[in-house]
Amino acid sequence: xxxxxxxxxxxxxxxxxxxxxxxDPKVETRDVVNPATMQTVARVPVSGRDALDAAxxxxxxxxxxxxxxxPLARARCLFRLKQLLEENFEELSRIQxxxxxxxxxxxxxxxxxxxxxxxVATGIPSLMMGQNLEDIATGIDEIxxxxxxxxxxxxxxxxxxxxxPLWFAPFAIATGNCVVVKPSPNAPIxxxxxxxxxxxxxxxxxxxxxxxxxxxxxxxxLDHPEVKGVCFVGSTPVARDVVYKRCGETGKRVxxxxxxxxxxxxxxxxxVDRTVAALLTSFYGNTGQRCLATANLVVVGEGLDSAxxxxxxxRVVDAFVEAAKRIxxxxxxxxxxxxxxxxxxxxxxxxxxxxxxxxxxxxxxxLDGRSFQIAGDLPRDCFLGPTVFEGxxxxxxxxxxxxxxxxxxxxxxxxxxxxxxxxDANPYGNAASIxxxxxxxxxxFQYRVACGNIGVNIGIAAPMAFFPFSGMKDSxxxxxxxxxxxxxxxFTESKVVIQRWF
Amino acid sequence: xxxxxITAATIIRFSQELEARLxxxxxxxxxRFPEHRTAFTDFARDCxxxxxxxxxxxxxxxxxxxxxxxxxxxxxxxxxxxxxTLLPDAxxxxxxxxxxxxEAQAVAFYEDVAARSASLLATIPRAFKRAAxxxxxxxxxxxxx
Numbered sequence: 041x042x043x044x045x046x047x048x049x050x051x052x053x054x055x056x057x058x059x060x061x062x063x064d065p066k067v068e069t070r071d072v073v074n075p076a077t078m079q080t081v082a083r084v085p086v087s088g089r090d091a092l093d094a095a096x097x098x099x100x101x102x103x104x105x106x107x108x109x110x111p112l113a114r115a116r117c118l119f120r121l122k123q124l125l126e127e128n129f130e131e132l133s134r135i136q137x138x139x140x141x142x143x144x145x146x147x148x149x150x151x152x153x154x155x156x157x158x159x160v161a162t163g164i165p166s167l168m169m170g171q172n173l174e175d176i177a178t179g180i181d182e183i184x185x186x187x188x189x190x191x192x193x194x195x196x197x198x199x200x201x202x203x204x205p206l207w208f209a210p211f212a213i214a215t216g217n218c219v220v221v222k223p224s225p226n227a228p229i230x231x232x233x234x235x236x237x238x239x240x241x242x243x244x245x246x247x248x249x250x251x252x253x254x255x256x257x258x259x260x261x262l263d264h265p266e267v268k269g270v271c272f273v274g275s276t277p278v279a280r281d282v283v284y285k286r287c288g289e290t291g292k293r294v295x296x297x298x299x300x301x302x303x304x305x306x307x308x309x310x311x312v313d314r315t316v317a318a319l320l321t322s323f324y325g326n327t328g329q330r331c332l333a334t335a336n337l338v339v340v341g342e343g344l345d346s347a348x349x350x351x352x353x354x355r356v357v358d359a360f361v362e363a364a365k366r367i368x369x370x371x372x373x374x375x376x377x378x379x380x381x382x383x384x385x386x387x388x389x390x391x392x393x394x395x396x397x398x399x400x401x402x403x404x405x406x407l408d409g410r411s412f413q414i415a416g417d418l419p420r421d422c423f424l425g426p427t428v429f430e431g432x433x434x435x436x437x438x439x440x441x442x443x444x445x446x447x448x449x450x451x452x453x454x455x456x457x458x459x460x461x462x463x464d465a466n467p468y469g470n471a472a473s474i475x476x477x478x479x480x481x482x483x484x485f486q487y488r489v490a491c492g493n494i495g496v497n498i499g500i501a502a503p504m505a506f507f508p509f510s511g512m513k514d515s516x517x518x519x520x521x522x523x524x525x526x527x528x529x530x531f532t533e534s535k536v537v538i539q540r541w542f
Numbered sequence: 543x544x545x546x547x548i549t550a551a552t553i554i555r556f557s558q559e560l561e562a563r564l565x566x567x568x569x570x571x572x573x574r575f576p577e578h579r580t581a582f583t584d585f586a587r588d589c590x591x592x593x594x595x596x597x598x599x600x601x602x603x604x605x606x607x608x609x610x611x612x613x614x615x616x617x618x619x620x621x622x623x624x625x626x627t628l629l630p631d632a633x634x635x636x637x638x639x640x641x642x643x644x645e646a647q648a649v650a651f652y653e654d655v656a657a658r659s660a661s662l663l664a665t666i667p668r669a670f671k672r673a674a675x676x677x678x679x680x681x682x683x684x685x686x687x
Contacts, residue, residue: 144551
């Protein structure tokens with residue numbers, strides 16, 4: 041199928057958006073490369089501390105007026121932004137495919153998820169309401185008021201470059217705060233386009249700022265005394281050892297979402313055909329570069345004798361492997377493509393290293409993604425096929441560490457207890473899914489598994505905008521989560537008034 | 543087209559092209575047969591509306607939870623290919639017969655994808671069923687001519 045038309049002609053030069061102005065920081069730039077074609081689509085400035093400080097100053101200056109703007113008026117800005125996002129739905133989606141490599145279906149899905157955040161945030165007049173109780177003592181009333189705090193920083197990952205900042209920013213400004221967004225330097229275009237729409241929607245100058253950059257800009261955000269809190273999504277070492285730690289030292293609120301190693305558990309009573317379809321998306325969607333992706337498939341033999349278990353295992357794994365073999369790989373702007381490339385050659389090399397480690401540890405390659413066909417005449421630099429390892433044990437590196445690529449490890453467990461023990465022994469706790477027809481097993485799973493997002497016959501347990509995006513153990517550092525009421529509380533201080541009139 | 547390449551985007555593209563081609567066909571008929579201009583123009587407008595409704599449903603429901611790459615595995619779009627060639631000497635009976643055939647194909651296509659998407663968000667099979675109903679009603683109207 042012919043690729044869709046690219047929304048980017050030539051090479052874009054990205055700028056920072058600070059205090060309502062588009063500013064060229066006149067610093068070193070970095071190429072943003074479309075991983076499917078290896079062509080440069082944009083140049084992004086690697087801004088330093090000065091730009092970040094200027095953005096925070098602008099946000100701080102905008103805050104007093106913005107917090108006094110009635111919640112309904114703030115919501116109307118978001119309604120306008122939502123409308124603009126809808127009008128530019130297709131362009132925004134294609135940009136994500138260009139900057140990241142994901143398929144157009146996946147990009148459109150990401151756009152929709154992002155818009156849903158804005159939609160939910162428009163409900164802020166209700167979401168932000170406080171509480172009150174008369175007569176806590178004779179003639180004394182008590183009132184809870186939710187007040188904004190000031191400036192918040194958002195540090196975005198490359199894997200969902202459009203959506204992730206929208207987990208936070210719409211709620212932050214809806215509650216009366218101002219934001220500074222630092223997009224991933226690897227995929228910064230869609231955030232730039234969002235800022236253009238923010239400007240068009242009439243969000244006042246300084247309320248929503250974009251500073252492109254890398255570690256220096258991020259460090260400046262963490263250090264800045266006027267930044268009241270930081271929302272970060274990225275790897276666990278950075279989340280735990282840098283962002284969470286530094287926010288603790290500087291007294292900032294923090295939502296830190298780290299890495300993952302998610303398990304899908306298939307029970308003997310699962311609907312195998314529908315389970316396999318869900319597993320394919322979960323393992324190979326976004327080319328495995330998703331914190332909710334399943335990485336470990338556990339086929340459980342609870343209640344089966346050895347022969348029956350072997351037959352069930354073979355049925356599940358054979359169906360999965362056969363389906364994975366048929367996945368079409370290519371340019372995400374081709375609508376028939378089911379899996380795009382990894383983000384860059386370095387990330388592909390990292391995944392290849394894990395495949396080598398798996399082999400060295402004794403796992404068997406049932407499907408070797410190192411040999412693959414691409415639809416179309418494209419450079420192979422970032423592409424990799426679906427890989428399936430069998431004979432994996434929980435102690436192997438490929439079963440323990442986050443690979444962040446299209447690699448599936450298949451493990452065996454004789455019971456649900458054994459499967460849950462495997463999940464709980466893993467340091468991560470982002471998501472886990474069970475595939476079963478048994479309510480009892482599903483209930484046992486959701487009750488006991490120490491992961492933040494649980495799927496029951498769902499391959500990607502992605503919470504909707506009105507629920508928190510949870511996470512536990514080494515996948516999350518903080519208290520309140522992104523999205524939903526959690527993030528409204530994160531962006532507001534609870535002030536209590538106790539009043540009596542003489 | 544092999545069943546390996548049936549993504550949600552492919553299905554929607556097929557629907558969009560089907561509606562657009564059929565709308566063009568009816569617009570051409572409206573010009574060629576002035577005595578039926580109103581009916582054919584209405585048919586064309588309905589096709590455009592169906593295209594908008596299907597696209598809107600897709601854009602409003604497509605998320606990573608939909609298994610978009612794999613929801614329609616096994617479907618062969620070749621079975622639903624439509625031919626809306628308008629021959630220069632075709633009379634009203636001939637063009638109506640062709641329209642009936644195409645409408646029947648469209649009904650079959652939408653009923654198929656509605657059934658295959660029954661486990662997805664309710665709005666998705668509903669949109670396909672509505673599109674099937676529209677084509678069925680048009681086929682019935684053409685049959686009565």
